[in-house]
Amino acid sequence: MRKKTLFKAELLKQVLRQTGWVSIAYFIALFFILPFQVLRRTGEDGIGYPVYPESLPEGMNPLFDYGYGLQYPFVLLAPLLMGIFLFRYLQNKGYSDFLHSLPMKRVQLFLIHIGTGVLLLAVPLLLNALLLGLLLTTGDATILYEWNDIGEWTGVLLLFSLLIYSVSVFVGMLTGMSLLQGIVAFIFLVLPEALMTLVTSNLVFYFEGFTPSYYMSAFSQEYSPVIQMFSANLGSVPGMVLMFYGIATLLFLLGAYSLYRIRPLEMAGQAVSFPKAAPVFQYLIIFCFMLVGGIFFASGPWDTWEWLIFGYVVGSLFGFLVTEMLLEKTWRIFSLRTIRNYVVFAGISAIVVFVVQLDLFGYEERLPELEDIESVYIGDHNYRSTSSATMGENMTETENILRVMNVHKYLVEHTSGNKEGRSLFLEYELEDGERVARSYVLPPGFNREDYLQEVYESREYKEMSSPIFRTGPEDVKSVEFHGGEGTSYEISDAAEIEAFYEHMREDIYSRSYSQMTSPRLLGSDVILHMKGTGLSAQADTERFQVSLYDENTAAWMKEEGFYDQVFTDIEDVEELKIVTFDQVPEGDYYEEFRTRADDGEGVETISDPDEIREILSSSLFPAPAERMVGIYFKQSQSYPMDIYGLEE
Structure with a gap:
C-alpha cells in the first residue's frame, strides 16, 4: 500500500509539472483582465466606470464584460489545453506503456489526471474571485460590482471551463493525436451551431419560403457554449441552460472514463483510437464537406439544382479523400474498398436528397388555421436576426392577421423560385407556442401596395415596427440627431425628450404607405440612447429617421433651433x-x-x-x-x- 501511495504522489507531481503552467497562465490572464483593472479604476479619480447599478441594464453582471470579453478566449483555451496536456501520455506509446505498467488501476490513473485538471482550472478562478472580494472590502470597488456578482462570475466561468475541459478529455479518448484532439474538440463545441448553419443554408434550395437566418438566430445561442460565450453576456444565460451544461459535463467525463477503460493502448499516434468509430468520424466530416460544397457552388446567380448537386459531389469527394489520407496516414488510398465506401455514402446521400425535396410534410404549402394564430409579424427582414433588444409585440388584431394570411397565400401560389431580390418575412405565433416563419423573394407580378398598404397603414403595424413606440421617453437617456454633413445635435432634458416623442408618434401615425416604404433619403438620422447603457453602448441604442414627411417633428425642431443643423432637405x-x-x-x-x-x-x-x-x-x-x-x-x-x- 505504501508503494502505491508513493507512486500516486510522484505521479501527481509529474502531472503538476506538465500542466501547472496552463493554470498559472490562466490565473495571470484573468488577474490582469479583472482585479488589476478594478484596482486601476478605483485608484484613479473619475474612472469608476461602469457605475453599478445605475449605468447597467437590469440584471447585467459587470464582471462578465470586463476587458470587452477578452477573458473568454482564455476561458476557452485554458480548458482545451488542460485536457490535451493532461492526457498527452495516451498519444505517446512508450510513455503510455510505462504509466499503465505502474501498480495502479486505470481508474486511479484517470481520476488522478481528471482531479488535477479540475483543481488547476478552479484555483485561478477562485484566487481571482478572492482578490475581487478583497478589493470590495478594502477599496471603492462597490461602485463597480457587488458580492453576488463575484459569486455568479465564479460559478458560471467555472462551469463553462469544466464543460470545455470535459469535451477536450472526451475527444482525447477518441483520438491518438494531440493536434487532432484540439481541433476536433473545438469543432465538437461549435458542432450544434455549425451543423445547424450548414443544414439550414442547404434547405433553402429545397423549400420555397424557408428562412435559414430565422432558425439559426433562434438556435445559435442555445446549445453551443462557445457561440454563447462570445455572442452573449454569460450572466444572462438561463438557469435551465446552465443545468444542461452541468449535466453534459458529467456525462462527458463519464463517457471519457468508459472509453478510457476499453481504449487499446497500441492506438497511440493513430487518428482514431477505436477502429469501429472511424466510419462515423469519416462520414460526419464528409457530410459537412458535402454541405459546404453545395453552398459554395450554388451561391449567388448559380443557385440551380445542377450547381447544387455538382457542389455536393465535389465537396463530398474532397472530404472523402482528406479523411482517407488522415486515417490511413498516406496518400496511397485508392483501392476497391475506398471506392466502395464512397459509393455507399453517395448512394445514401442521393436517397436523402431525393426524399427531402419531395416535401412529404407539406412545408411549402402549409398555412396555419386562423383560429390557431395568436399573433403575426410581417416585415422586410427577419427581426430575430437583428440586435434590437426592444422588439415590439406582434400584431394580434384579426383584420391584420387575415391580411397577412392573404399575402402568404398569394406568395405560396406565385413562388418566384429566385433567391435574390426584394423579400418579405412572415411569422405566426400559434396558441400552443409554436412559431411558423417564412421568407419569400417577391415574384415579378406582386403589387406590394395592393397587398401591404392596409397592413402597413394600420396603427398596430406602426406601433410594432417603430422604436418610438417600442420604447417610452422615460426609457431614454438622450436623443441624438445627425445631419448629412456629419453635424449632430443631442437633447437630454426629460421635457424635450417627451416633446420629441409626442410629435414623432403623431407623425408616424399619419404616414401613408408610400411614405413608409420609400427610402428616407432626406431628413435627420436619430439615435435613442437608452437608460442603463453600460459597457455595451452599441447594443443599447435604437435608430430610425425623421423624414421629410414628418411635419410636426420638423416644425418642433425648427422651434428648438437645430433643424437647419441636422436636417437634410x-x-x-x-x-x-x-x-x-x-x-x-x-x-x-x-x-x-x-x-x-x-x-x-x-x-x-x-x-x-x-x-x-x-x-x-x-x-x-x-x-x-x-x-x-x-x-x-x-x-x-x-x-x-x-x-x-x-x-x-
Missing part, C-alpha cells in the same frame, strides 16, 4: 440623374451608373425641387435595376451620394 439636393440600361448591370453598378451619368448620353437630369420631391416620394427600391436614379447633393456635386432603382 430638398434645398440640399442639387439634382437627380436618371439612367436607363438595356439590362440590369452586374458587378460594380455604382461605377457603371457614374460612368454613364458623366457621359450624359441617354441621361435625364432633374433639378426642379418639386419634381425632385415627387421622384423621391415615389417607389424607389435598392439598386441595381434597369432604371436607376442618382441623388447629387450640393456639397458633393461630382458624384451621387445615393443610387436607387426607380419603378416605371
Whole structure:
C-alpha cells in the first residue's frame, strides 16, 4: 500500500509539472483582465466606470464584460489545453506503456489526471474571485460590482471551463493525436451551431419560403457554449441552460472514463483510437464537406439544382479523400474498398436528397388555421436576426392577421423560385407556442401596395415596427440627431425628450404607405440612447429617421433651433440623374451608373425641387435595376451620394 501511495504522489507531481503552467497562465490572464483593472479604476479619480447599478441594464453582471470579453478566449483555451496536456501520455506509446505498467488501476490513473485538471482550472478562478472580494472590502470597488456578482462570475466561468475541459478529455479518448484532439474538440463545441448553419443554408434550395437566418438566430445561442460565450453576456444565460451544461459535463467525463477503460493502448499516434468509430468520424466530416460544397457552388446567380448537386459531389469527394489520407496516414488510398465506401455514402446521400425535396410534410404549402394564430409579424427582414433588444409585440388584431394570411397565400401560389431580390418575412405565433416563419423573394407580378398598404397603414403595424413606440421617453437617456454633413445635435432634458416623442408618434401615425416604404433619403438620422447603457453602448441604442414627411417633428425642431443643423432637405439636393440600361448591370453598378451619368448620353437630369420631391416620394427600391436614379447633393456635386432603382 505504501508503494502505491508513493507512486500516486510522484505521479501527481509529474502531472503538476506538465500542466501547472496552463493554470498559472490562466490565473495571470484573468488577474490582469479583472482585479488589476478594478484596482486601476478605483485608484484613479473619475474612472469608476461602469457605475453599478445605475449605468447597467437590469440584471447585467459587470464582471462578465470586463476587458470587452477578452477573458473568454482564455476561458476557452485554458480548458482545451488542460485536457490535451493532461492526457498527452495516451498519444505517446512508450510513455503510455510505462504509466499503465505502474501498480495502479486505470481508474486511479484517470481520476488522478481528471482531479488535477479540475483543481488547476478552479484555483485561478477562485484566487481571482478572492482578490475581487478583497478589493470590495478594502477599496471603492462597490461602485463597480457587488458580492453576488463575484459569486455568479465564479460559478458560471467555472462551469463553462469544466464543460470545455470535459469535451477536450472526451475527444482525447477518441483520438491518438494531440493536434487532432484540439481541433476536433473545438469543432465538437461549435458542432450544434455549425451543423445547424450548414443544414439550414442547404434547405433553402429545397423549400420555397424557408428562412435559414430565422432558425439559426433562434438556435445559435442555445446549445453551443462557445457561440454563447462570445455572442452573449454569460450572466444572462438561463438557469435551465446552465443545468444542461452541468449535466453534459458529467456525462462527458463519464463517457471519457468508459472509453478510457476499453481504449487499446497500441492506438497511440493513430487518428482514431477505436477502429469501429472511424466510419462515423469519416462520414460526419464528409457530410459537412458535402454541405459546404453545395453552398459554395450554388451561391449567388448559380443557385440551380445542377450547381447544387455538382457542389455536393465535389465537396463530398474532397472530404472523402482528406479523411482517407488522415486515417490511413498516406496518400496511397485508392483501392476497391475506398471506392466502395464512397459509393455507399453517395448512394445514401442521393436517397436523402431525393426524399427531402419531395416535401412529404407539406412545408411549402402549409398555412396555419386562423383560429390557431395568436399573433403575426410581417416585415422586410427577419427581426430575430437583428440586435434590437426592444422588439415590439406582434400584431394580434384579426383584420391584420387575415391580411397577412392573404399575402402568404398569394406568395405560396406565385413562388418566384429566385433567391435574390426584394423579400418579405412572415411569422405566426400559434396558441400552443409554436412559431411558423417564412421568407419569400417577391415574384415579378406582386403589387406590394395592393397587398401591404392596409397592413402597413394600420396603427398596430406602426406601433410594432417603430422604436418610438417600442420604447417610452422615460426609457431614454438622450436623443441624438445627425445631419448629412456629419453635424449632430443631442437633447437630454426629460421635457424635450417627451416633446420629441409626442410629435414623432403623431407623425408616424399619419404616414401613408408610400411614405413608409420609400427610402428616407432626406431628413435627420436619430439615435435613442437608452437608460442603463453600460459597457455595451452599441447594443443599447435604437435608430430610425425623421423624414421629410414628418411635419410636426420638423416644425418642433425648427422651434428648438437645430433643424437647419441636422436636417437634410430638398434645398440640399442639387439634382437627380436618371439612367436607363438595356439590362440590369452586374458587378460594380455604382461605377457603371457614374460612368454613364458623366457621359450624359441617354441621361435625364432633374433639378426642379418639386419634381425632385415627387421622384423621391415615389417607389424607389435598392439598386441595381434597369432604371436607376442618382441623388447629387450640393456639397458633393461630382458624384451621387445615393443610387436607387426607380419603378416605371
